[in-house]
Amino acid sequence: MADIQRLDKVLANSGFGTRKEIKKLVKAGRVMVDGEIVKDSSMHVDPEKNEIMVEGEKLEYKKYIYLLMNKPAGVVSATWDNRYSTVVDLVPEEYKHFNVFPVGRLDRDTEGLLLLTNDGQLAHNLLSPKKHVPKTYYAIIDGRVTQEDAKVFKDGVTLDDGYTTLPAHLDIIRSGERSEIQLTIMEGKFHQVKRMFEAVGKKVKYLKRIKMGDLELEPDLKPGDCRELSGEEIDSLKKYT
Ligand code: URA
Numbered sequence: 001m002a003d004i005q006r007l008d009k010v011l012a013n014s015g016f017g018t019r020k021e022i023k024k025l026v027k028a029g030r031v032m033v034d035g036e037i038v039k040d041s042s043m044h045v046d047p048e049k050n051e052i053m054v055e056g057e058k059l060e061y062k063k064y065i066y067l068l069m070n071k072p073a074g075v076v077s078a079t080w081d082n083r084y085s086t087v088v089d090l091v092p093e094e095y096k097h098f099n100v101f102p103v104g105r106l107d108r109d110t111e112g113l114l115l116l117t118n119d120g121q122l123a124h125n126l127l128s129p130k131k132h133v134p135k136t137y138y139a140i141i142d143g144r145v146t147q148e149d150a151k152v153f154k155d156g157v158t159l160d161d162g163y164t165t166l167p168a169h170l171d172i173i174r175s176g177e178r179s180e181i182q183l184t185i186m187e188g189k190f191h192q193v194k195r196m197f198e199a200v201g202k203k204v205k206y207l208k209r210i211k212m213g214d215l216e217l218e219p220d221l222k223p224g225d226c227r228e229l230s231g232e233e234i235d236s237l238k239k240y241t
Helices: 007-013 019-027 120-127 147-155 192-199 231-238
Strands: 031-033 052-054 066-071 111-117 135-142 169-174 178-185 203-212 226-228
Touching: 007 019, 007 031, 007 052, 066 231, 111 120, 120 231, 135 192, 147 169, 178 192, 178 203, 192 203
Parallel strands: 111 203
Antiparallel strands: 031 052, 066 111, 066 226, 135 178, 135 203, 169 178
16 A cells, blocks of 8 residues: 655654754755655655655664563553653653553553554554453462462452453462462453462562563563564564454
8 A cells, every 4th residue: 555655754653853844854855766866755655665765774664663671660551641751761762752552551660561663553452452462460468378278360360349350360470478479360450460469368579571482571671671572572562463
């Protein structure tokens, strides 16, 4: 499908500055479209088809960006907040012009894998309750987690608001007065993991998301850092659409 846009918009979305700065850049003859110098930044182009060169370099146009962040505790999964910093504040400068937003939410005190994108359609599909995207969490729990809890979670546990969760898979890594677990859930209700443990009389002390669909949080991605998804990873998410 043709994707006709104004040249200044394409260049602004590719990080070449404000429309005013771009107008100057174009006026100065530093931009070529299909081998010809252009002078009018309001001209229409198809960035997928027309070859755009800026100061001799070919523009690699990207409409969408997909970032995997290791969310640190203390920041909120939103684009704006009047009290706390947000995950969007942590997005590196080179990606700011894409105007990404988080796909779903992790609580302020939850860490780990968070997808950020400007692809509204993909985000919508991944968040749809009809699409059961598995999400795996690592957690430290106050209290002794048992096989009985695993069975309750497998059968679906009823939360404080009467909602019964879909079957979830609980792996007990260590059981003691403090336990360590991994839990895979197929939905994303508000505070779901914390409320599931509350339903069996236990408290989540630390929570980190480590997987979502086929995406995995690698141990060397530091809290607050992010990286672009590979083409294969993006395709793996599109299977939910
Ligand atoms: N479940 C929770 O309780 N909190 C999160 O941040 C994510 C899942």
